[in-house]
Every structure is written in structure tokens, then in C-alpha cells.
Amino acid sequence: MPIEVVLLFAWMLVIAFLAFIACTFEDLESDMGSQSNPNSQVQLAAQVGQVNRFFNKAISGEPLSNAMYCVTAGTIAWLLLRQFEPLVPGEEWKAAVLAIPIGVLAATMMNVIFATTAHCGRVAGQKRFEQPIYLDVLYGHLMPIGAHAFMTTFCITVIAYIQSNLGTLSGNTALNHPFALPLLGFIWGITVGAIGSSTGDVHYGTEREFQDRPFGEGKRVVYHGKITRYAECGVRTQKDIAGFCAKFGGPCTGLTFGLIILFENWRSMVGMQLGGFLPALPVFTATGDMAAIFAIVLGLLIVAALMVGNLVFVKWVRKKYGPFVGV
Amino acid sequence: MILIVGCVVIGGLLASLGAHLLPVGGAPAAMGTATGIATGTVQIMLGAVLTGLFTAASVATFTDNLLLVSLSGALGATVMICVVMFMANVLYAFGCGVVPVSGRVEVDPITKEPQTAYKTPQTDGHGVPNVVFVSGTMGGFIGGFGGALMYYALLNYAHFSAGTAAVVAFSIFVANAILAAYNIRGTIEGFHDPKFKRLPKALVSSLAVSLLCGIVVVLATIILGGAL
Numbered sequence: 226m227p228i229e230v231v232l233l234f235a236w237m238l239v240i241a242f243l244a245f246i247a248c249t250f251e252d253l254e255s256d257m258g259s260q261s262n263p264n265s266q267v268q269l270a271a272q273v274g275q276v277n278r279f280f281n282k283a284i285s286g287e288p289l290s291n292a293m294y295c296v297t298a299g300t301i302a303w304l305l306l307r308q309f310e311p312l313v314p315g316e317e318w319k320a321a322v323l324a325i326p327i328g329v330l331a332a333t334m335m336n337v338i339f340a341t342t343a344h345c346g347r348v349a350g351q352k353r354f355e356q357p358i359y360l361d362v363l364y365g366h367l368m369p370i371g372a373h374a375f376m377t378t379f380c381i382t383v384i385a386y387i388q389s390n391l392g393t394l395s396g397n398t399a400l401n402h403p404f405a406l407p408l409l410g411f412i413w414g415i416t417v418g419a420i421g422s423s424t425g426d427v428h429y430g431t432e433r434e435f436q437d438r439p440f441g442e443g444k445r446v447v448y449h450g451k452i453t454r455y456a457e458c459g460v461r462t463q464k465d466i467a468g469f470c471a472k473f474g475g476p477c478t479g480l481t482f483g484l485i486i487l488f489e490n491w492r493s494m495v496g497m498q499l500g501g502f503l504p505a506l507p508v509f510t511a512t513g514d515m516a517a518i519f520a521i522v523l524g525l526l527i528v529a530a531l532m533v534g535n536l537v538f539v540k541w542v543r544k545k546y547g548p549f550v551g552v
Numbered sequence: 553m554i555l556i557v558g559c560v561v562i563g564g565l566l567a568s569l570g571a572h573l574l575p576v577g578g579a580p581a582a583m584g585t586a587t588g589i590a591t592g593t594v595q596i597m598l599g600a601v602l603t604g605l606f607t608a609a610s611v612a613t614f615t616d617n618l619l620l621v622s623l624s625g626a627l628g629a630t631v632m633i634c635v636v637m638f639m640a641n642v643l644y645a646f647g648c649g650v651v652p653v654s655g656r657v658e659v660d661p662i663t664k665e666p667q668t669a670y671k672t673p674q675t676d677g678h679g680v681p682n683v684v685f686v687s688g689t690m691g692g693f694i695g696g697f698g699g700a701l702m703y704y705a706l707l708n709y710a711h712f713s714a715g716t717a718a719v720v721a722f723s724i725f726v727a728n729a730i731l732a733a734y735n736i737r738g739t740i741e742g743f744h745d746p747k748f749k750r751l752p753k754a755l756v757s758s759l760a761v762s763l764l765c766g767i768v769v770v771l772a773t774i775i776l777g778g779a780l
Contacts, residue, residue, distance in 0.1 A: 262582035262590050288595045403609050403714035412602045416632070419599025423591040424639050430582035430590070431648040431678075441649030443584030443671075443678035473647050481639040485632050489607055492631075493624075502614060513614035517624060520611065524627030528689065531634040535641060535685045536663070539652050542645045548669040549651075 232395035244486035247380035249479030252425030254373035258282035263430030269450035271356035288418030299410030302328030385409035428474025496520025557766035559705030564762025570695025571732030587677030604629035604696035625700020633692030652679025687742025
């Protein structure tokens with residue numbers, strides 16, 4: 226197999242690994258700041274008399290806020306790359322080593338500013354419910370939020386950088402993705418947020434937020450707002466929650482995004498290989514069409530496998546857990 | 553020109569239809585109080601379609617076949633939504649001990665499994681049962697096809713650059729997805745949900761918006777030429 230093709234597959238695996246890390250930290254960042262869907266309960270808690278020490282950072286939906294951070298980081302990195310790359314001809318990667326962290330740092334600072342204003346604004350609005358703004362909660366959570374957000378944005382920006390330079394990195398510039406770095410950052414920012422919001426939140430919202438309620442049932446409407454306020458030791462803050470969700474919810478969410486990135490890139494590249502498109506790249510020919518057809522067939526197989534997998538899994542869970550027996 | 557407007561209108565209508573088929577549980581699903589994916593309609597739809605657009609854009613660099621590019625986008629979105637639904641079920645089952653169950657039907661229309669006996673009282677179902685999974689898969693496919701179709705038309709018929717075509721296709725898609733979200737108002741399980749009957753109203757609004765977007769795209773193509 227030509228070295229270009231091997232490098233292409235190797236970079237694909239690097240991207241999938243980074244996607245796993247990115248989405249794991251994205252979910253934990255949303256748990257750490259209580260962003261997204263389960264935050265409705267934190268918001269409701271004070272209103273039903275449950276004064277709490279939770280961080281309340283509902284900046285916006287996770288996809289949109291993550292897209293904003295990733296586009297900010299991507300744009301700054303892209304501008305810096307244009308400035309730095311001519312300074313190191315032949316060794317452009319050196320420019321990336323400097324430009325990407327600077328861009329990500331700027332996006333992280335934005336995140337921390339938004340977290341501060343969102344928390345103070347929301348909790349100040351709950352004054353009539355006697356919910357105080359605990360300053361130690363505010364100060365104590367900003368650094369972990371920023372650290373988690375840095376990891377997410379960094380991994381997404383690196384994915385966008387690799388994808389927009391995939392051809393250059395693997396030896397054939399025609400394989401660079403047609404989208405620019407900031408646009409790829411936007412796409413994966415939206416996707417990582419959508420996945421973190423739809424998958425990882427379940428562990429925080431259904432389990433950790435109501436841990437003093439019976440295990441093994443959906444949380445009833447009468448429980449809403451009555452969140453678990455005490456930790457294993459002392460009063461619960463988000464630091465206890467992120468530690469708990471890092472054991473299952475976070476990695477599962479990371480796996481979701483990692484699998485999506487892996488499947489999507491894998492089927493395209495295997496399609497190119499099977500269609501005879503690599504390494505010569507005869508664009509807009511029957512070979513190109515064949516590569517697309519193979520990729521589509523592989524996609525159909527993946528979807529079919531997931532559908533059968535879900536069918537078997539749901540059947541197994543129903544049999545194992547049985548009907549609802551509570552009151 | 554008619555081809556551009558036609559593709560944009562079809563893409564917009566498919567976006568609206570796809571959004572109605574997706575199992576959207578919203579915030580209640582994150583607490584296991586409603587069936588479906590625990591996020592908003594627009595958010596999960598955008599996540600899926602942008603994944604599809606990424607693949608469609610890659611495929612459009614080596615084939616100029618409309619069907620192949622659109623199908624690639626459709627499958628990208630479908631793979632994304634299927635993995636999300638499957639992993640959500642894994643989290644519900646192993647993280648929360650919750651059985652996937654529909655809150656809108658007593659018997660699963662596809663597998664004929666009873667639902668009511670497994671449902672927690674005072675909830676509207678939880679997890680992603682099989683009928684919901686199938687509906688979500690269809691929604692992802694249709695929505696992804698619509699998004700990739702618009703991208704192809706803007707790239708090859710309106711001669712936009714790849715980046716501009718993606719941003720414009722995505723923007724038209726967002727407008728249609730938001731209209732669908734207004735129509736759904738909260739949560740929906742899929743084609744078996746009574747709320748799905750509201751679809752015709754969304755399609756009419758979607759037609760109007762997509763037609764307007766199509767005309768704007770044509771005007772931009774005529775006035776700005778190949779500058780985009």
C-alpha cells in the first residue's frame with residue numbers, strides 16, 4: 226500500500242481519538258457548569274424552595290455555544306497561521322503549534338466570561354426565592370470550566386486543522402478538505418455540542434441530579450426541581466457531579482462522537498480505496514463515482530448494523546430489567 | 553435558475569419533514585421524563601445535517617453526480633443520529649437503569665412489544681424504543697438528503713465556492729428546522745406521534761420560506777456572478 230494511503234488512514238485514527246477526547250471533555254464541561262437540559266432543574270430548584278450550591282451556567286444550547294468557541298478559536302488560529310506560516314517555510318507545523326493554542330486560549334477566556342455573567346445573572350434573578358450567589362462556588366468552578374473548555378476547543382480546532390490540511394499532511398494536496406479551518410470548527414462545534422447535549426446529559430440529569438430518588442426509573446414530574454443537594458460528604462457542588470459523570474457519562478459521550486467521526490471518515494476512505502480512487506485521485510470520473518458508491522454502501526451497512534444492534538439491545542434490556550414494579 | 557429554486561425548495565421541505573421525524577425529547581428526556589433524544593429539535597437536526605454536509609462536501613470533490621453527493625450527505629446524517637440514539641440507550645440502560653419505552657403508544661407499531669407496563673408513572677416514556685429509533689433514522693436520512701441536495705445545487709448550479717455553499721445551505725436548513733420546531737412545540741416521538749399530524753402546516757410554511765430563499769440565491773447568483 227502506498228505511504229500516502231497509509232498516512233491518510235493514520236491521520237483518520239488520530240482525528241477519531243481527538244474526537245473521543247473532545248466530546249468527553251465537552252460533556253464534563255457542561256456538567257461542571259450545569260449547562261444544557263438538566264440545568265432546567267437547577268433553575269427550578271430555588272423556585273421550589275431548594276436553595277442549592279450548584280453552578281448555573283445556561284449560556285445557550287450546547288451546540289451553539291460550542292460552535293461559537295470553536296469558530297473563535299479556529300478564526301484566530303487561521304489568521305495567525307497565515308501570519309506565521311511564511312516565517313517557517315517547509316516546516317508549517319511549527320506555526321500550528323503556536324497558533325492553535327493561542328486561538329483556543331482566546332475562546333476559553335470567552336467561555337469563562339460567559340460562565341461568570343451567566344451564573345451571576347441567573348442566580349441574581351432568583352433573589353426573590355432567597356437563592357444567594359455563593360462566591361466560593363463562583364470562583365471555585367471557573368477554573369475547572371475553563372480547563373475542560375480548553376480541552377474541548379483545542380481538540381476540535383486540531384481536528385479542523387488536520388482535516389483542512391489532510392492532503393498536505395499525507396502527501397497529496399488534492400485531499401485537503403474544501404472547507405476552511407473556521408468552517409470545520411463550526412461544523413464540529415455544533416456536532417460535539419449536539420452529542421454532548423443529547424447523550425451525556427442523561428447521566429447527569431436522570432441519575433446524578435436525582436440520586437436520592439429510586440434508581441431504575443424515569444424521573445417523575447413531581448420530583449422536578451427537587452434535586453439532590455447533599456454530596457457523599459458535605460453540600461454538593463458541580464465538582465462532585467463532574468467526578469461522578471467522568472466515570473460513565475463522559476466517556477460514553479466521547480465514544481459517541483469518536484465513533485461518528487471514525488465511521489464517517491472510515492467509510493469515505495475505504496470507499497476511495499475500494500473504488501480505486503487512491504492514490505491517483507482521478508476526479509469526476511467513473512472511478513470517483515465508484516468510490517462514492519462504495520462509501521454509500523458501507524454507510525448503509527453501518528446504519529443497518531446499528532438498527533439491528535438497537536433492536537437486540539432493547540429486547541435484552543426489557544427482558545433483563547422487566548416491567549415497572551415500583552409504586 | 554429554476555433548477556436552483558427547485559433544489560432549494562425540495563431541500564427545505566425535506567428538512568422540515570426530517571425534523572418532524574426525529575425523536576426530540578428536549579429537556580424532559582434528560583431527566584428520563586420523556587422519550588427521545590435529550591435535546592432540542594433544531595440542535596440535533598443541525599448536528600446530524602452538518603455531519604452529513606461534511607461528508608457530502610468531501611464526496612463532491614471527486615464526483616459530480618447529484619444523487620451520489622446527496623445520498624452521501626443523507627448517510628452521514630443517518631450514521632450520526634443512529635450512533636447518538638444507540639449510545640443514549642446504552643446510557644439510559646447502564647447509567648440510569650431505565651428501559652427504553654414509548655409514552656405515546658401502548659404497543660410498539662413495529663416490534664409489537666407492549667410499552668405501558670414498562671413505563672414509569674408520571675412520565676411520558678423514556679429512552680429510545682425501536683419505533684422511535686426507526687423514525688429517527690428516517691428523519692436523519694431525509695434531513696441529510698435535503699441538506700446535501702441544497703449544497704450540491706448551490707455548488708454546481710449557482711457556482712458558489714464550497715464554503716459559501718455550505719453556509720448558505722446550512723442557513724436555509726436552520727430556517728426550516730426552526731419552523732418545524734415551532735410546529736412541534738416541545739417533544740415529539742416520530743411518525744407515530746399524534747403531533748406528526750401537524751406536518752402539513754409546517755410544510756406550507758417551509759415551502760414559502762424555501763421559495764423565498766431560492767429566489768434570494770438566484771438573485772445573488774445573477775448580481776454577484778462567480779464572486780461567491
